[in-house]
Amino acid sequence: MRQKLMTAAAVVADLRSGMTIGIGGWGSRRKPMSLVRAICRSDLADLTIVSYGGPDVGMLLAAGKVRKLVYGFVSLDSIPLEPHFRAARQTGAIEAAEYDEGMLQWGLYAAACRLPFLPTRAGLGSDVPRVNPDLRTVRSPYDDEEELLAVPALRLDAALVHASRADAHGNAQFLGPDPYFDDLFCMAAERAYVSCEQVVPTTELTADAPVQTLRIQRWMVAGVVEAPRGAHFTSCEPDYGRDEEFQREYVSAAGDAATWAAFRASYLDQDEDGYRAAVAARRAARAAP
């Protein structure tokens, strides 16, 4: 059976500038942040990002990687507004395709099912079609003749998701409360990459957890990256909650160019091991009397 273990650097090497990349998780929850950090360090550019957005979107915007954003919201959950997203929107730096969050699901599901679109009521009457003039409606061919919004398939070149555990073949497991839409992201993508807290032998996946937690199957997955604390500073229940203190530091650093440069130098201008060490050192310094 195929072995799919790879490094974050190898994932980035698979990606190309101009690609459409979907990112799993939700807001500031279970985001594949180690892969996002690797993209931020790369020379990739002009990406279209599809996301239930959180700091994944914010970090990519801050690094200048994004040409277009397809999203329903961008939020840090405990801090409602994402500072880099606000800045990018307010300067008009990016093309914004803002959808109802259910429309986003429908677009991913249409792509996953290889359909051109899926119909929905969501968005009708709102300004979503006004600001996305490429959206079309479709009339029901049945007696009701309702005119519904036709959400176009959101086909992805690549998807990035973060799981609790996976085996080396790409079977991935969520031990937290919500699988979000990660399997749809994977199925909507040409190639999906799963980072995870821990790579384990297949038999261990179901040794202490129900089989229903195996939401992602190997046929959906091109690569697996072992990334302990890879979702930091977003949450990855039950292994860890959101690092609220770090998130606050991220937000206050985003306030101006100098503080953001300092934040980047402290945490982001180095590989994942360096990031983890810097976060650990920060925590130790705060805990010291």
Place this chain on the structure above:
Amino acid sequence: MSEPAAGPATRAEICAVACADTWRGDGEILASPFGVIPTIGARLARATFEPDLLLTDGEALLGQGTWALGAAPAVVEGWLPYRAIFDLIYNGKRHVMMIPSQIDAFGNVNISAIGEFRHPKAALIGVRGAPGNTVSHPVSYWVPRHSPRTFVAAVDMVSGIGYDRAAKAGSAASRFHDLRRVVSNLGVFDFASADRTMRLVSVHPGVHVAEVQAATGFDLAIAGEVSRTREPSAAELDLIRTVIDPGGRRHAELPG
């Protein structure tokens, strides 16, 4: 922070009860509150007059019983991840209370962007589920700070749709469109006027009608004598103060 066990109801407590009353008569559906005071209201409604409501823990679990803000429900009765919430929304068995950044006379709301969408003066969170919610199931709104900046003549980016937009968009949009109430720190409003524009239902104790109109950027429908928002009962006050919000978080959302 300790709470007095007795004493007259605060504005926050009156608002919590007004929020609770928005779910009155809803039966066995999901009550989805955004914000502290609506969350208190939803739990209060279920603990008292609307026992069949379903409530989540704010994440993916449905819980039974009455639990405090920040705590977890003692009894889990179901699993409701986002995927299942979207299904439930389309099925219509939900009444959400959201917090608009702008709302107009017909109940169109904006949570997306202030100013022109392409170059907003202020980018907000995004339309989220507001477009789908408003065409799928009952929706109410909570406004902690009633002002002409929030109650506006026209919203900048229609996220949740109001009665005029729903009618214009045709039956697919209007079929399940059902705006119920708006609760603000000044009063309670609905859309039961002849032209489906916002009507002042009641003012909170100590608030004058003229004050509400002055804080509103459009003409409110006002039919005859405006009543006063009801006071919480002793049992409701006790539930709010000792069971649901013993830490007094309601007074951080709505001081005074």
